[in-house]
Amino acid sequence: MAKNKIPYFLTAAVLVIGLTISCQSKGGSGNEASVAVLTQLLQGSGSGTTSNCRNFLPQESGNIYVADQIVSAPANSGIGFKDSYCSANGVRGLDLFDGSLDVYTLDPSGIGALLILGWSGKKVLPGAGIDFMVYENPFFIGVQNNTNSFHSVYLEPIVVEVGNDLANWCGWNPMYANSNPSVFSNDPSVWTRFAGITPFVYNQESNPMTVSAVYNSDVVHGGGGGDGFDLADTNFGTTGSGCTGSLKTDLQTNGFLYIKLVPAITALPSLPIPAGNGTPDIDGVIAKNLSP
Template sequence: MKRKFILLQFVLILLILSCKEKINENSSLTSLLVLLQSQQEPSRPCQTRTAIDQVGVYNATQIVSAPADTGTGFLDSRCAIDGVLGMGNFNGSLDVFTLDINGPGATIILGWNGKKVLDTIGNDFIVYENPFLMGGNPNTVFLEPTIVEVGNDQANWCGWNPTYTGGATFSNNPNGWLRFAGIRYVDYNQDTSSMNSATLFSTGGGDVFDLSDANFGTSGTGCNGALLADIQANGFLFVKLTSAKEILTALPISNTYGNPDIDGVIAKQLSP
C-alpha cells in the first residue's frame, strides 16, 4: 500500500535528520514512535467526520458492502464515505479505506441512500483513491488501479472496459491504465481546498466516469443491452470498486502494485 511507501520516506528523513543534527537517542525514539502512530491511524477518525455536499457535489454516503471492514484504522469503511480529503500531487490522503488485493475484501460497494446517479452532460461521477507523483514526474505515479462498475441490484454490473497498455511489466505511467480508478492524484479537499461542481469535475483530480462514454457497458458481470439502456436513461444506485488484481488476473503485477485506498466517490446529479 502507498502508506507503507510514505512511511519509508518519513523514516529515511528522520534518520537523516538524526545524523545531521545529532539528535539524542531518546528524542529520536520518541519522534519515531509518534511517526509510526500517525501512520497507523488517519489524522482524523472517520467516525467523527461528515461528507460535505453542495449543488453538483454529492458524496456516496451509504456503505452497502465492505467485507474487509474491521472498523479501525485504514480498515474502517467509513473512511470511504466521510468526505474526500485529497492531499495534492505529491501526497496520498490517509483518510482512506484499504481494500484487500484479492478475495471478497477486494471490493467495496457504495450508494447514495436510495437515490440514483444520473447521466448528465459530461462526466457523471468521480472516484477518489490516493495516488501521488513520484519524483515530480507526471508519468511516474504511485498508483493502485481499481475497477469501477455500476448497477442497480448488486448482482449485475456494467463497467468501462478497463484496459492495460503499459507493457509486459507493471507500469507507473498513468497513460497505460485506461478507464481505471486509482490513477489520478487528488487536489480536492473538502476542508482545505473546497471546489464548486464545475471546478471539481474539471480540475479537482480523481478519476472521472461518464455514463455516455462509448466504452460504458462493454464490461461487467451481467451487463446487457437492457441494463445499459436502463442505467443511461434512469441512472444507477450502486458503485462497485474492486482491486484490479482481483478481476484482471493476467495484469503484470509486481511489488509496486498495492491495495487500493478508497477516499470517496462524488456524483454530479442525483434523482429526486
C-alpha cells in the same frame, strides 16, 4: 496501502502543523473539531486504533453528492485504514506528491477485495459529461523536467462498475496499454478507464474548489484530479458481469444506485502487480446529479 503509508509520527507532525494554521486562520468556528483531532493524533491514533477520518463528515453542496452509504465492505475492521467509514465520509486530497490518508484500504484478494457504495437509495443520474468521480490516493513520484509534464504516479488501479440490484453490473472496459503488458508501468497514460490513476488536490474542507474544477481530472492544470466516469462513454456497457443491452440502456437512461470498486489485480488477474501491492485505498466517490 503499502509504500504510501507515511510513518505515523511524520503524518501527525504534518497534520498538527496544518491544523494549527487552520485553527489560527479560522478563529473560533471549527476549533473544537480541530482540537479533537489534535488530541487524538497526540494520543497516537494511526492505523491500529480509531481512524482519524472518524472526525470528518461528508460535505455536500450543489452537484457534489458523496456516496455516503456503505453497502458492502467485507474488509472492514473499523480500525485505522481498514475502517470503511473512511470511504464514505467525503474526500480529502493533500497535494500532488502526497496521497490522501482519509482512506479505506481494500484487501488484495478474497472477499475483502470489494467495496460497494451507494447514495442511500437515490440514483446517480446521467448528465452532460462526467457523471461521477472516484478518489483513491495516487500521487506523483516524478516530474520529467524537459517537458514539464508528469509521467510517474504511485498508482493502484481499480475496476469500476455500476448497477441497481447488486447482482448485475456494467463497466467501462478498462484497458492497460503498456508496450510490454506483462510489466507494470506507473505512467498514468497507459491506464485507461480505471480509477486509482489520477492524483487529486480536491479536499472538501481545505480546498473545496468550484463544481467545474471538481469534475476536471486535469490536476496539473487547475482541475481537482481524481478519475471521472461518464455513463455516455461509448465504452460503457461493454464489460461487467450481467451487463445486458437492456441493463446498459436502463443505466444510461435512468441512472444507477450502486458503484462497485474492485482492485484491478483481483478483477483482471492477467495484469502485472503494481510497484506497491496493488491494494487500493479508497478516499471516496462523488456524483454530479442525484435523483430527488
